[in-house]
Amino acid sequence: MEENGGKIDDDDDLDCYSIASEYIGPDVSYELPRIQPLAVDIKPSSSFSDSRTSLPTKAGNQCLVACDAKYCSNCLLRAMASMPQQPQPQPVTCLGEAIDESKLSSFLGNQRLLSRLLTPLEVEQIMEAQKQRAAKQLRPEQVVVNGYPLKPEEMVALLGCHFPPRKLKPGRYWYDKHTGLWGKEGEKPDSFVSSDLIFTGKLSPSASNGNTDVYMNDREITKLEHRVLKMANVRCPRDTHFWVYDDGRYEEEGQNNIKGNIWEKAGVRLLCNLVGLPVPHGQPQREKDEPNISTTVPSYIEPKKLVLIGLESSGTSTIFKEAVEMLSNGYEPSEHDEGVTQWNDLGFIEFSDHSMSETFIDDLHAQSPPFSRYQLIRVNACKGTNKDCRCVNMLEDVRVVVFCVALSDYDQMWLSPDNMGSRSLHQNKMIQIKQLFESMVKHPCFKDSLFVLVLNKYNLFEEKLKQTPLSACEWFADFSPVGSSTENDNLAHKAYYYVAVKFKDLYASLTTKKLYVCQAEANDRDAVDKAFKYIGEVVKWDEEKEETLYHNYESDYFSESDENDSCSTTA
Ligand SMILES: Nc1nc2c(ncn2[C@@H]2O[C@H](COP(=O)(O)OP(=O)(O)OP(=O)(O)O)[C@@H](O)[C@H]2O)c(=O)[nH]1
Numbered sequence: 250m251e252e253n254g255g256k257i258d259d260d261d262d263l264d265c266y267s268i269a270s271e272y273i274g275p276d277v278s279y280e281l282p283r284i285q286p287l288a289v290d291i292k293p294s295s296s297f298s299d300s301r302t303s304l305p306t307k308a309g310n311q312c313l314v315a316c317d318a319k320y321c322s323n324c325l326l327r328a329m330a331s332m333p334q335q336p337q338p339q340p341v342t343c344l345g346e347a348i349d350e351s352k353l354s355s356f357l358g359n360q361r362l363l364s365r366l367l368t369p370l371e372v373e374q375i376m377e378a379q380k381q382r383a384a385k386q387l388r389p390e391q392v393v394v395n396g397y398p399l400k401p402e403e404m405v406a407l408l409g410c411h412f413p414p415r416k417l418k419p420g421r422y423w424y425d426k427h428t429g430l431w432g433k434e435g436e437k438p439d440s441f442v443s444s445d446l447i448f449t450g451k452l453s454p455s456a457s458n459g460n461t462d463v464y465m466n467d468r469e470i471t472k473l474e475h476r477v478l479k480m481a482n483v484r485c486p487r488d489t490h491f492w493v494y495d496d497g498r499y500e501e502e503g504q505n506n507i508k509g510n511i512w513e514k515a516g517v518r519l520l521c522n523l524v525g526l527p528v529p530h531g532q533p534q535r536e537k538d539e540p541n542i543s544t545t546v547p548s549y550i551e552p553k554k555l556v557l558i559g560l561e562s563s564g565t566s567t568i569f570k571e572a573v574e575m576l577s578n579g580y581e582p583s584e585h586d587e588g589v590t591q592w593n594d595l596g597f598i599e600f601s602d603h604s605m606s607e608t609f610i611d612d613l614h615a616q617s618p619p620f621s622r623y624q625l626i627r628v629n630a631c632k633g634t635n636k637d638c639r640c641v642n643m644l645e646d647v648r649v650v651v652f653c654v655a656l657s658d659y660d661q662m663w664l665s666p667d668n669m670g671s672r673s674l675h676q677n678k679m680i681q682i683k684q685l686f687e688s689m690v691k692h693p694c695f696k697d698s699l700f701v702l703v704l705n706k707y708n709l710f711e712e713k714l715k716q717t718p719l720s721a722c723e724w725f726a727d728f729s730p731v732g733s734s735t736e737n738d739n740l741a742h743k744a745y746y747y748v749a750v751k752f753k754d755l756y757a758s759l760t761t762k763k764l765y766v767c768q769a770e771a772n773d774r775d776a777v778d779k780a781f782k783y784i785g786e787v788v789k790w791d792e793e794k795e796e797t798l799y800h801n802y803e804s805d806y807f808s809e810s811d812e813n814d815s816c817s818t819t820a
Contacts, residue, residue, distance in 0.1 A: 387404070387419065391419035392420065393420070393422065393450075394423070395423055395424055396450040396451075400449065403448050406447070410443035412442050414440060414442050421434040422434060424446065424452065426444055427444060427466045428465075429441045429443055429444035435457065437474065441527050441530060444495035452467055453467075454468060455469065458471070459471045460472070462489075463478075463489045463491075464489065464491070465493050466492060473524055473643075477526060480517060481509075482509070483509070484508075490502040498511075512528070520597075522552060522624060524645070525645040525646070552599060552622040552624045553788055554626060555624065555625050555649045556627075556644060556647050556649070556651065557625060557626065557627045558641070559653030559685075560658075560681060563653040563655045564703075564705040564706060565627055565629075568627075568653060568769070568771045568777055569596055569627040571771060571772070571774050571777040572598070572625055572777060575598075575600050575781070596626070596629075597625060599623065599625075600622075600625070601621070601623070621789075641692060641694055644694050645694070649784055649787065650689060650695050650699070650701070651784060652700060652702050653771075654703065654704055654705060654752075655706040656707060656710035658678040658679055659679050659710075659748075660721040663676055663681050664676075665681050679722045680722070686702075686752065690759045699762070699788070699791055701764075701766070701783070702752050702756075702767075704748060704749060704767070705769045705770065706771070707768050710741060714740055714744055724751065725747065725748070728747050752764060765784075767783045767784075768780075
């Protein structure tokens with residue numbers, strides 16, 4: 250990579266996007282993140298395999314990251330075996346030490362970390378042990394189901410069933426024994442637990458505080474459920490009473506005539522995920538040749554939500570279309586047309602990180618599943634009015650907001666909404682984009698999300714700069730590149746980095762997080778593919794940071810490489 254030339258290293262787009270802003274001042278250098286390439290060549294040594302095999306018995310009474318040792322020979326070495334490109338840690342003997350309960354529970358609560366360290370069977374065993382620990386800590390009378398405190402035997406049945414409620418705490422809950430739906434009293438369904446559990450209390454029509462006049466197994470359903478049912482083509486006008494079974498089949502009450510299956514449309518499952526409604530465990534019945542994501546991605550791996558959003562004409566439709574038609578190099582849609590769903594202002598697909606899954610299949614003994622599931626949700630292009638992007642309010646647990654900007658909009662004029670909401674203000678379009686970006690960064694639904702800025706239409710931008718200076722936009726008025734600007738390529742690069750820095754500075758003024766930036770040409774499939782790989786690596790890089798087990802090791806490693814590589818820090 251050219252240190253001062255502001256060039257992107259084309260050989261490895263995941264490595265680093267560096268900004269050297271010579272036009273701003275000689276000492277100012279902005280850098281976009283270095284994404285540490287993840288190791289995928291997992292080849293554990295034989296001694297490693299031996300120690301892993303013996304772990305489930307050890308885990309119960311010996312150290313499993315419960316000691317204070319920085320690097321635990323019993324567990325961290327095994328984690329490191331999945332990252333062979335990094336230096337091996339110093340082994341520290343800590344076997345036999347007493348378990349620190351506080352550390353153990355936070356570690357065991359981290360299912361993703363566990364799945365990196367252990368085999369699926371081991372994860373399952375630890376999760377089972379966790380359930381039993383939870384059962385001991387909770388008294389039955391603290392849990393009220395359908396209006397009645399649980400009896401001890403009901404509590405045993407609830408926690409011992411195949412799918413118990415997650416993280417059960419004292420409180421009041423409702424339970425529909427026919428579907429297995431479970432929720433907090435007065436709230437929408439929260440999860441599916443096993444069906445047919447017998448409790449003293451009966452499900453009340455007002456259990457979830459629904460107001461739709463539509464009843465499922467005697468419970469008046471919520472508005473959100475009603476919308477999902479409509480999308481699943483379930484006819485449910487007011488005063489409908491219908492019966493739903495735990496496999497998703499449904500019929501109208503008293504008719505003894507199965508009308509269909511709620512879960513047979515892949516889009517319904519995606520939609521539920523999207524709006525925070527539960528989906529049943531396991532996969533729906535599929536046609537013989539239909540690809541099945543569950544054969545490669547274990548069900549305990551939660552899909553990560555990526556939300557694609559931008560002002561009108563920013564290119565979100567084109568990116569989404571290219572993504573669907575995903576992205577063969579590394580990603581692929583999991584369910585073809587079935588998985589692509591349009592609903593109100595949203596379009597979404599689910600896909601898996603296929604290139605990594607190939608590595609997993611090569612080595613069935615690999616301890617961690619080196620792949621991820623993603624849901625790409627496209628919010629219909631915003632037009633700048635307050636009504637726009639309202640569907641964003643429904644989104645929960647969004648991992649990444651992919652904010653798309655058409656670079657070539659810098660000289661476009663645009664009718665913005667005035668105070669009354671009508672589009673009458675003549676304004677530079679980039680200013681409107683800036684306002685939309687600010688509102689999304691500040692949006693409560695995205696407070697925990699990562700932001701990736703996709704600077705799109707680079708090809709048009711390059712052309713336009715030959716005719717119109719970047720300073721045509723008042724926000725970019727101080728763009729004055731140093732040196733010769735006769736070479737258009739060079740000018741476009743400088744202008745691109747300048748815009749990236751403007752957004753990064755804006756983001757930094759609104760949050761303490763880092764803004765990730767990448768370049769795109771939405772109608773070039775390779776460029777879209779690269780952008781999604783970059784986004785995938787941002788997610789993984791962020792997850793790596795979160796894993797406290799590696800924290801000390803990582804900071805040592807990265808600070809060492811930072812000293813040697815001026816491009817490795819984030820701005
Ligand atoms: N030259 C060029 N054209 C692009 C690029 N990205 C998108 N376009 C075109 O720009 C136009 C608008 O792109 P869309 O993807 O429809 O934009 P949108 O954000 O979905 O906005 P709406 O169409 O209003 O919903 C389309 O004609 C695209 O083909 C790009 O990188 N380069």
